[in-house]
Amino acid sequence: MNLLLLSKEKLDLAKAEAEALLGKVKVEDNILFTANEDLNLMKRLAFANKVCRLLFVTDKKNLEKDLQKFDWNSIYKKSFCLRIEGELLKNEAQLAGFVWKKLKNPKVDLEKPGTRIEIIAGKKIYCCLLLHESKKDYLLRKTHLRPMPHPTSLHPKLAKALVNLSGAVKGEVVDPFCGSGGILMETGLMGLKAVGYDIDKIMLKMADKNLSYYKVKGYKLIKGDGTKIPKADYVVTDLPYGRSSKISEKIETLYSKFLKNLKKALRNKAVVVFPDNVNYRKLVKGAGLKIEKEFNYYIHKSLTKKITVLR
Ligand SMILES: C[S@@+](CC[C@H](N)C(=O)[O-])C[C@H]1O[C@@H](n2cnc3c(N)ncnc32)[C@H](O)[C@@H]1O
Structure with a gap:
């Protein structure tokens, strides 16, 4: 024991x-x-x-x-x-x-x-x-210590826990909205294959610099729409939450498109982080997916995130 x-x-x-x-x-x-x-x-x-x-x-x-x-x-x-x-x-x-x-x-x-x-x-x-x-070496990857810091990037301890929540022990973990690469970094350093998509090529450049700085091996970064990803073993992502000028449509529409495609693409489990001001339960149900587990994660006074494990 x-x-x-x-x-x-x-x-x-x-x-x-x-x-x-x-x-x-x-x-x-x-x-x-x-x-x-x-x-x-x-x-x-x-x-x-x-x-x-x-x-x-x-x-x-x-x-x-x-x-x-x-x-x-x-x-x-x-x-x-x-x-x-x-x-x-x-x-x-x-x-x-x-x-x-x-x-x-x-x-x-x-x-x-x-x-x-x-x-x-x-x-x-x-x-x-x-x-x-634990030597807590993830602390060395806090966003302000990265070559390309970004304010929306999750704390690396949380990013690590999200990858673990997916249950991935081998195979590919895809982040369809990878931003500056926080989730991909933890994925790759655990020996899993990290694949990231982002619509914004500047974000992908930042992710590339961050991932190579921490010596992550074998990662793949693709410029593309996260709502249209092909088959994936595991998906772990922190959804964009609507403050970016890059998002032209209503945020619920983006989430809905993403979830409907996820239903077709997902082989195992997904861990998806939503802002708590959207009716994520309705959107998940509407896409034909199931919430297996959910957690609150307090970020600051005006933002709590909902962590969901989806099947
Ligand atoms: C909350 S950030 C992700 C942060 C990331 N988890 C990190 O640790 O750096 C969301 C990202 O989604 C991207 N994005 C927005 N709409 C998108 C779309 N349709 N397809 C792919 N990426 C998109 C934005 O460019 C942004 O980089």
Whole structure:
């Protein structure tokens, strides 16, 4: 059994993102349990801060006894460090003492331990081995740090979560309204094939500069109408929301055309972000698609976005 520690700001999205990639999960506050063993998939999750292997479950009363009982030599590599997540009466050094006494050649390394033990206090106490900790390298791709920044580009953490929500583990992810390439960047860096369309060639030039700057491989950028894309394995997109001078028609008409074509083009799932001032449910239904999941995402006072997972 593996245990993921989720960041707390968007737990509904965090759970759905994990479920889309890992299958059935169980969540207790910000602790997620999964039987899935695919570490590469778990590392992809935008909202998972830590990925751990569950060693044993205990409670406050039995913690010390169980720490003394566990065979720490079986997971120990060269050195160790013990960290506590959550509230416990004992501190890290006290608990590490129990581990130390059980090891044949104990060595503590707080910086780069061979073995990192995580004691996670939730409803119960979960004693774990840390497999991966997110370095949050998506922060290096925030729009103001890109060679071609753009104000409408999504936060890269959200863009990453959207790609994961589609459930794509291989194949092509298409963004029919790719703008400066925020979603495509996250797609490509996860090892998926990124394909972007935009009506505006200046936006495509910006996307190209951004994608090559972050060394995304094998991406394809096409000048074209996002409402007319051909067959696609997965579609992930943040729809234009009507403030651009490039959009001549009514925004609902554009969305409707896009969704009707999506119904024919989509092989698997689509993740589509709408502004919340349109009746997106009616438009989705009218196109013959189904909303599998939906989430609110607050951007600022006058803009909340609706994230939808469509089939
Ligand atoms: C909200 S932005 C996308 C932002 C993008 N997700 C990013 O992270 O940079 C919407 C984009 O849709 C493009 N667009 C508008 N109408 C279009 C159409 N019919 N076909 C393709 N692109 C279109 C605009 O040029 C704009 O770049």
